[in-house]
Amino acid sequence: MAGTAPPPVARPRANLPDRAFGATLTALGGGVFVVAGVIVLELSKVSGSSVTKMGLWHFITGSEWDPVRDLYGALPFIYGTLVTSGLSLLLAVPASLGLALFLTQMAPARLRSLISFPIGLLAGIPSVVFGLWGLFVLAPILRHDVEPWLSRTLGFLPFFRGPPIGLGYLAAGVILAIMILPTITTIAIEVLETVPGPLREAALALGATRWETIRISVLPHARAGIVGAVILGLGRALGETMAVTMVIGNSPTISASLFAPGYSLPAVIANEFAEAGGMQTSALAALGLILFGVTLLLNVVARILVRMSRKGPSR
Amino acid sequence: MLNLLLGAAILINGAGATFPFPIYSKWFSDYNKAHPEVQINYQSIGSGGGIKQITERTLDFGASDAPMNDEEMAKAPGIQHIPTVMGADVIIFNLPGVTELRLTPETLAGIFLGKIVKWNDPALTADNPKARLPDMPIAVAHRSDGSGTTYVFTDYLSKASPAWKAGPGTGKSVSWPTGLGGKGNEGVTGLVKQNEGGIGYVELAYANQNKLTVAELKNKDGQWVKPTLESISAAAAGVELPEDYRVSITDAKGAAAWPIAAFTYLLVYRDQADQEKGDALLHFLWWAAHEGQKTASALDYAPLPQPVVRKIEQTLRRMTVAGKAVLASGK
Numbered sequence: 020m021a022g023t024a025p026p027p028v029a030r031p032r033a034n035l036p037d038r039a040f041g042a043t044l045t046a047l048g049g050g051v052f053v054v055a056g057v058i059v060l061e062l063s064k065v066s067g068s069s070v071t072k073m074g075l076w077h078f079i080t081g082s083e084w085d086p087v088r089d090l091y092g093a094l095p096f097i098y099g100t101l102v103t104s105g106l107s108l109l110l111a112v113p114a115s116l117g118l119a120l121f122l123t124q125m126a127p128a129r130l131r132s133l134i135s136f137p138i139g140l141l142a143g144i145p146s147v148v149f150g151l152w153g154l155f156v157l158a159p160i161l162r163h164d165v166e167p168w169l170s171r172t173l174g175f176l177p178f179f180r181g182p183p184i185g186l187g188y189l190a191a192g193v194i195l196a197i198m199i200l201p202t203i204t205t206i207a208i209e210v211l212e213t214v215p216g217p218l219r220e221a222a223l224a225l226g227a228t229r230w231e232t233i234r235i236s237v238l239p240h241a242r243a244g245i246v247g248a249v250i251l252g253l254g255r256a257l258g259e260t261m262a263v264t265m266v267i268g269n270s271p272t273i274s275a276s277l278f279a280p281g282y283s284l285p286a287v288i289a290n291e292f293a294e295a296g297g298m299q300t301s302a303l304a305a306l307g308l309i310l311f312g313v314t315l316l317l318n319v320v321a322r323i324l325v326r327m328s329r330k331g332p333s334r
Numbered sequence: 335m336l337n338l339l340l341g342a343a344i345l346i347n348g349a350g351a352t353f354p355f356p357i358y359s360k361w362f363s364d365y366n367k368a369h370p371e372v373q374i375n376y377q378s379i380g381s382g383g384g385i386k387q388i389t390e391r392t393l394d395f396g397a398s399d400a401p402m403n404d405e406e407m408a409k410a411p412g413i414q415h416i417p418t419v420m421g422a423d424v425i426i427f428n429l430p431g432v433t434e435l436r437l438t439p440e441t442l443a444g445i446f447l448g449k450i451v452k453w454n455d456p457a458l459t460a461d462n463p464k465a466r467l468p469d470m471p472i473a474v475a476h477r478s479d480g481s482g483t484t485y486v487f488t489d490y491l492s493k494a495s496p497a498w499k500a501g502p503g504t505g506k507s508v509s510w511p512t513g514l515g516g517k518g519n520e521g522v523t524g525l526v527k528q529n530e531g532g533i534g535y536v537e538l539a540y541a542n543q544n545k546l547t548v549a550e551l552k553n554k555d556g557q558w559v560k561p562t563l564e565s566i567s568a569a570a571a572g573v574e575l576p577e578d579y580r581v582s583i584t585d586a587k588g589a590a591a592w593p594i595a596a597f598t599y600l601l602v603y604r605d606q607a608d609q610e611k612g613d614a615l616l617h618f619l620w621w622a623a624h625e626g627q628k629t630a631s632a633l634d635y636a637p638l639p640q641p642v643v644r645k646i647e648q649t650l651r652r653m654t655v656a657g658k659a660v661l662a663s664g665k
Contacts, residue, residue: 085511087502087504087508087509088509154528155528158528159528184514212606264517265517269478269517293380294507295382296382296385
């Protein structure tokens, strides 16, 4: 990188338009922090009364959600958010990466544009359509075919037990996987395209097979970008509201079985906020703050992952 | 439109409940045709939002399905509830080959408490000797979003069953002992239609418009009743109305009364500050209680019974604009 940087030029004194432009950009950039700060501040202010009433620790670890008696615990929602997002990554990441590798490394150029088009289209479908599809098409398939089959073959695991309802963690995870697949695939394709041709050619010249080429020269170079793609997908999965609430069953319970109905943080906020009042509003704001925290935490972890993978690529 | 351009229109803003939105938008458009100088805007943002905004006086009127509670009333001194129309919850179910189902308060509460879990439970078969109730698990569906529909339903269950009152209680969202949550009437209907053995509650208007099969209930007088606009109006007739109209008409007396009925309200201040707007608003409320009622049934809302209309007339006559009564003599 250092070799390609332009030689330092003696900068003439910036004139007024330049300075104004610089100031505008700085203000816009700083605006992001201001907005984030105001959100946190406002949420903290509103959530104060419920968190004080329940106690912070009890609010986070409690599993009761009873607006009639003003008892609030966030654990079922945190659990549901993490389980469905995790499940969606588990399903979507291998598929997206495989697709991106196939399209950039193996497929003929014409096939590539043919397949990229519907992927892009998938990204543009509104989430309520995914939700409806999940409710009317996916859930019956899960209920009648997939879940009975899973419990027959893998029923010894606690994740695949219980009555097949169709709506629940599994349905939400699958829907989310479909929704984040285009995000991860598209970015992964962009990243894989930046791998310099000579790098691959060198590996091929050394007698590496196609898979070995991908493994030793393509993937290490693209690792940071791919992690970034996965993080963007995860961000979408964590915050998805409409599609999830339509298929997750909306029951604030915690169960190991993926067949069971659950709830997620964005879903309960969207469901209850409009008609909430008093303490309930405050508790929902606290859930928003927790969601904010979870997203922030995962972003920080992702940054660390990206940095680690930058240090150790292609020796 | 012309009035808007000329700046002559009196613009009245309101927001709140989603349930009466279809009839309100019809009323506002009808009223505007009859009185072109008055333009009424309404946003169906939910009862909670309507109460919040009228409390902060950012609107000219609010709208709510559930009456405001004492805490909310204390924050909005001088607020008046005006009933506009009535609605009801009905019980929908999905049992292959069964088109008629009778439920008592006890069995209904038992099902939603998760105590009665099979359709061939003796408590259910005893009331339904003719129907062939299958040996099938009951799949309960309820609303996942906070709603007036849930408030009315849980209000009824709290009256019908001590166990419900001591358990989940009454609210726009409650802690459900069993079942899946669906968003909106359409979400609950979807859950019930998809699951054989499903049962849920939706608004009568929604059930009628979608031709859903509904259950009969045993009312307070021990009669089996079907949910109709007449049986809903009958529920209001059997209740003594207080001055603020904040009254529950679930589990009402009367042989014909449907037990899960409720008023929906407009929320206005008893003394209107703005001369023009206040005047127009009071005249509109008068119109809604009379001419407006005629359009109610066509949109599947139950019209207010005559005694209630008489009482509203008294209330409206007592309301003032800048300290002066408007409707006192003329009407």
